[in-house]
Amino acid sequence: MKRFLLSLLLLAATPAAAQLSGNVEYNLWRVQQGDTITIFSDKAYIRQSPSPQAPVMDSLVAGNTVIAAKLTETELTLRGMTTPWWQVRYKAGGKQKEGYLWLGLAALGQYKKDSVQLMYGIEKVIPGATKEDDPKYVVVMKALGASRHLLDKKELIVTGGQFAISAEGKLLGNMGLDKLTAILRLCFSGEACGIPTDYYYYGWTGTKFLPLPQKSNMFDAGAISHDEVLLFPKEPGGQAGKIIKVTKDEEFGEDGEKVVKTTTNREVFIWDGNSAKAVKK
Template sequence: MKQIILTSLLLAAMAPAIAQTADRLEYSLWPLEKGSSLSVYADKAYIRSSPSVQGTIVDSLLPGSPVIVDEVITANPLTMKGMTTAWLKTHYTTAGKEVKGYVWVGLLALNTLTKDGTTFVYGLEKRSVVSENEETLTVRIKALDKDHRILDMKEWTVPGGENARSSESKLLGEMGLDSVKEIFRLNFSGDACGLPTDYYYFGWNGNKLLTLPGKSNTFDAGAFAYTETLIFPKEVGGQPGKILKLMVSEQYGEDGETVESKTVKREVYTWDGNKATKQ
């Protein structure tokens, strides 16, 4: 049992250093399968005639504009804002005409969701090296209208490297929060045991993105599990005007299955229609 825990800790400690040496982002953060559709994240994305900043600009696209993946060009990655990513050979249709060209992956959204005429895109602003074994990613979410104009945005920093090998997002509805029309949830996950999955929540009131409490889950097979759960007013056990957070920590025994100890804590946040305040 102790050997399992030690091995997990060693792998978690070594992986970020390896990622730093490579000095690049894993392309797995973006869904780059051939034929898949991605959206522009940057305020303006140039489409070029070749996979290089020396390539002639053939078009430019606004945030939220869709492009189709034809091929990932890994032979000539570009580094900007601390991020090293590939170029895409892509095509899309504008004004009834098909346009073909190349776009740098770092200008594209990690995911895009649309509801009731508002489009939410999120992507990476930059990658920063904090120390030999630590890096961070600056993430930004943008709310767009049907004409691709930015209505509001939020920016924050998340752990990078092995802590951010995949990302997902989802629209949850208003969940009973006053003045909120939609809740946007996204997460970043590591790819090894013992690395957390961190969730970030934002409420949308039609004009502004409102920061909500987040949560984090961590699991190391046979060793421990830590789970946070948010309960909104509309959910079972929810309370009007409040967001509840349950935090459960479990330690497993030598057999890796029996729970030897368990602690449960709770936090309560009051919601005034604009922000959540921890009681």
């Protein structure tokens, strides 16, 4: 597992010039004034001004929270992603303080399950091989115990750029799968016809993440549609000990409305409490 490199030395690196309006990554956090921001990096420095060279006021760890006070027009490009600095309010040493946090150190989403804090964020952005190629997002999920110690983390690669303009997470129940206490579902989507919406599912046992089958949906107006549905044991049509994926593809006629061809497919995954294995046809 790659280490999550967020140190003072990295933050002291010279940022590349960029314009706020031209960076997709900025939109993924969707932070508004007054929102609670959860620290995602192993260590995050709060600085006296929005600059990686500014003096450090405090050092926060993953799971700590701050309040978004004011968005600045200053950006920093680090690990391939460009995000702004926020003026934030927080409590340290029993005192209320204000400082500046680079948004790239924050979680995209965080959820509480019993005494465990589950969160996900972007570790880095890998640029495309050419200017026409979309970048890749290295997304990491973390589980922190009551004392904010790391219980587990998992990494996945997501196609970025126009394919992941928005990100959303949701904590589900175990959906009838044995030995799971919850399921974390991550969603990354674009905002144009023909761009898929991808869903990533990870089961949570209470101590570790377990990968589950994924699904993807896509609609190209007047041309084709692709729809994947996962049926878990507790859902209508679900079966005990199984995850069923139903895929439906449709093609539209020249009028762009009438469906002229429909294809369906059904995949079955057997859940053994540790992994979901596809049944061979």
